Amino acid sequence: MRIDLHAHSTASDGTDTPAELVRNAAAAGLDVVALTDHDTVGGYGEALAALPAGLTLVTGAELSCRLDGIGVHMLAYLFDPEEPELARERELVRDDRTPRARTMVDKLRALGVDVTWEQVARIAGEGSVGRPHVATALVELGVVPTVSDAFTPDWLADGGRAYAEKHELDPFDAIRLVKAAGGVTVFAHPAAVKRGRCVPESAIAELAAAGLDGIEVDHMDHDAGTRARLRGLAADLGLLATGSSDYHGSRKTCRLGECTTDPEIYGEITRRATGAFPVPGAGGRER
Helix, strand or coil: CCEEEEECCCCCCCCCCHHHHHHHHHHCCCCEEEECCECCCCCHHHHHHCCCCCCEEEEEEEEEEEECCEEEEEEEECCCCCCHHHHHHHHHHHHHHHHHHHHHHHHHHHCCCCCCHHHHHHHHCCCCCCHHHHHHHHHHCCCCCCCHHHCCCCCCCCCCCCCCCCCCECHHHHHHHHHHCCCEEEECCCCCHHHCCCCCHHHHHHHHHCCCCEEEEECCCCCHHHHHHHHHHHHHHCCEEEECCCEECECCCCCCCCCCCCHHHHHHHHHHCCCCCCEECCCCCCC
């Protein structure tokens, strides 16, 4: 089985619609794909309606968190999307995304960049606006060559010149909320140092003690040495070690299935979940 547990659609900051995402996942030879848009479950309906035969969809979200001033992305799988407390927190984060993006645009303009809110809004479309949309605007303007190059201290990285804060969850609260909604939590790209500061291993140990289920080990932003270190940490802490592409369509260079999760790990995730269950495709209708 080929299992990719981290992918984004136009419901947040990907460039594939949810329907295109599941069709592209099947075309890439995946057996399982997780839809993990930022702080939203808005793509579920379209993805399920278009789900091809032979592909299983895992519903999820990537929750925006912050610990001691450091951004933490928490992947949440197979939770009940209607659970009110977790739904309320996701809404608070989403509501803060637009004023945050506007603030980043203002900061960029003060730095001499001719970006406009209309440009960023066009790029985001109906998705939940975020830094990748602002980064794409910088690429369009020729300020940086790629979206990844915008995530530096010069521009949009945590603490960067054009960075702006938004409402974010405490990761310990995120774990509690996801558990209460019957879901499973995995710390996304925990050692992606090129994105900015990362939490220390001692913090990951504290999160594990609080109920964290796993860490994303195999990821494009982790080199071989980092993957080996994280795999050892996961074993020491009794955490599941996952692998995923973090696919964003054409917004990033990673491909669906570039990194994958071991079927035994996937099986354990599904065994732990009680809020929702993977959905096998029976042949979705075209859109």
